[in-house]
Amino acid sequence: MDAAAFFCANYCHGFPLRCDSMIRSALLMVALLTDAEAFRVIGGNVTVVQGGTAILPCYVIDTTDDLIEITWQRRTREKPRNDNFFTILPRDGAQFVNGGDDRFKYIGNFNDKNGTLQLSNVALKDEGSYTCIFTLFPSGNQKTEIPLKLFVPPFTSVKDNLPTLGTEEVLFATCTAAGSKPPAEVRWLTGALGDKVRSTTNSTHYDNDTTTTVSSLFGVPTREINGHQVQCVISSDSLSEEETLPFTIQVYFSPTEVNIRAKSEDSFECVTEANPSANFTWSRSGQSLLQSAVKVEGAKLQLLSLSSDLNGLYQCEASNTYGSKHGQLYVHVASGACSAAWALFGVLLFLNVVGAAAWYFYKHGCSQRRSLNQHGGKQHDTKLHRSVRNDDRGPEEEDLQRDQEESL
Structure with missing residues (x-):
């Protein structure tokens, strides 16, 4: 006789069969409640950044009940109604319900009573609540809810x-x-x-x-x-x-005052302040620029040759999206620029002629002096000779000889 029959035989004499049924139901409920308190279904809150991977944990601990099936439900922004979308069976394995989604992957283990899912490339539409349900025997269905919260970077x-x-x-x-x-x-x-x-x-x-x-x-x-x-x-x-x-911070304005600066004798540069930076255009008043005589590079103007053909008024225009301004340069190359070269040539020629003449007179003078020196030497020798011979001459004779030598 079990405990329920013993209790009914001793305390429920008027209705033994009814008592037996009630007692057995009560004992079964106590047993189920005891088992339910013994094991736990583990889940948790999940937060993930959009585009990342979310792990939805779900498993049972502290139970020896047989696992019949694992079922997943979801209620999300995209699917506001709670419905089954994934099941795991001992023989058939993991499979989708009501359409597949390859971003979900079963990473748990059925034998370990682990129903964990992995969701890749999480989108805002996936945010919501996911429910994991374990079907156990004899305990029945046990479940837990896993909220999925999404962060979206700006x-x-x-x-x-x-x-x-x-x-x-x-x-x-x-x-x-x-x-x-x-x-x-x-x-x-x-x-x-x-x-x-x-x-x-x-x-x-x-x-x-x-x-x-x-x-x-x-x-x-x-x-x-x-x-x-x-x-x-x-x-x-x-x-x-x-x-x-x-x-x-950018404050935009049209070109301010345009200045033209001389960088060298034949080179000039157009200078201004503007935002955005100005574009520069050189032009010649009333005439076109002589491509063979000038060189233009952005704000710079270079005169390649100094001739009167370049004479005229030149203009530098500085412009951007917000306006334009210009500066002017007057170029005047004197015609004497070429004459000066000929004058220099003439001066050099004149100096050469003068130099040649000086050299000629210098050489000629030297030749004459050499001739005179040779002739005077003979006289001197004669005189010397005479002076040696007339060593006892008187004062008048010495004065006369001295005058002759000085005249020579």
Whole structure:
């Protein structure tokens, strides 16, 4: 006699059969509740970044019940109704229900009562709730719910508003973090500019639970602020680290005063300030440029030969998208430039003639002196000879001889 029959025989004399049935049902319920408390179905919350891979964990521990089947259900943005989409059977293995999706892969083990799934290339449409159901004997169905939460990184960008030179506050640029989930934070780092600029931030929330955040940078477009570096910093739980977008403030203006500078005797350069940089065009008033006589390279003009053919008024035009200005250069090459060469040649010829004449007279003079020296030497010898012979001559004779020598 089992426990239920013993209890009914001793305490339920009026209705033994009915008592036996009730007691057995109660004992069975106690046994099931005891088993249910003994084992657990393990799942968990899953968070993944869009495009990544999600692991949906599901397994049973602390039970010796037989596993009959594992079933997966889902309720997502794409499929709001909870329905079966995947089953695992001991003989047939893993298979899709109501259409396949190759992004899902069974990575568990049936014998270990492990129904874990892997979902690759997760999209926003996959966000939702996934239910894992174990069919056990004799315990019946046991399940757990696994919420899948998706992070969507923003598409980030900085847009130049192309401000032009002025005295009123305008929009310099916008920094955008589009389609982020959860919403992103967008801010500007302006450094030394301080209160010369200010920013505002606006957000737009969409039905798919993404948010676009836009931060706008304002200031007065002056030349002093042109070229300053700022940074747009974007942070979000969907980003592994803050994203920094550098930006250079550009104030656009047409060319200012155009100056023409002489780089050398025959080379000139057109100089101006403009943003964007100016394009330069050289022209000659009333005439076309002589391609064989001048060379143009952007802002530079070079005269290849100095002749009066180059005389005239030259104009340098500096232009960009926002306007143009020009400067002028007057070139005058005197006709004496060629005569000077002939004059130089004449001077050189004259110097050559004078030099030749001087050389001629110098040589001729030397020849005469040599002739005189030879003749005078004979006289001197004669005189010397005579002076030797007339060594005892008187004073009058010596004076006469001295006068003769001086005359020679």
